[in-house]
Amino acid sequence: MQILPLDDRLLVEPIQDEGMQRTAGGIYLPDTAKEKPRIARVVAVGTDEDLKEKVKEGDRILFGKYSGDEIEMDGHKYLILQRNEVLALIKD
Template identity: 45%
Template sequence: MNIKPIGKRVLIKPVKEKERTKGGIYIPETAKEKRKQGIVVELGTIEEKEFPISKGDVILYTGYSSEELEVDGEKYLILDSKDIIAKIEE
């Protein structure tokens, strides 16, 4: 895959939410957490000192203005950097 976002956009791979609990109980859509997570795949022209994320980081984002695309059967999102609300550090 060779997709390079333009400007202050970020290409991410959404992290799929769990369908079941550890005990095997099914979680319906209405009960799932509303936060959205993704893994940064590619950055546009954002410099790290301007925006402290890099490839491979796990982020939280709002999903109202993202562009979905599918490449080789995998789903990706392109979002504006302003839609990234946090970086998850372990």
């Protein structure tokens, strides 16, 4: 199955930060206490031409803390974000 976002939406895969499993004081955090990732890799871009010029598949983005609709497909977790939920592109 393939998901193709429409209009000004993006399909993204959150990037898990494995390095934040322990606090500075040495306390290990359970998964339920960790913050959700806010960086994601773009999997698909919607049909909006202006958005396609700015964001490409494979780009990394920063999005708002409570943004997007979560979906799970084939054992992977994805988010569908609208253009206004994307805060920035991340360039290396």
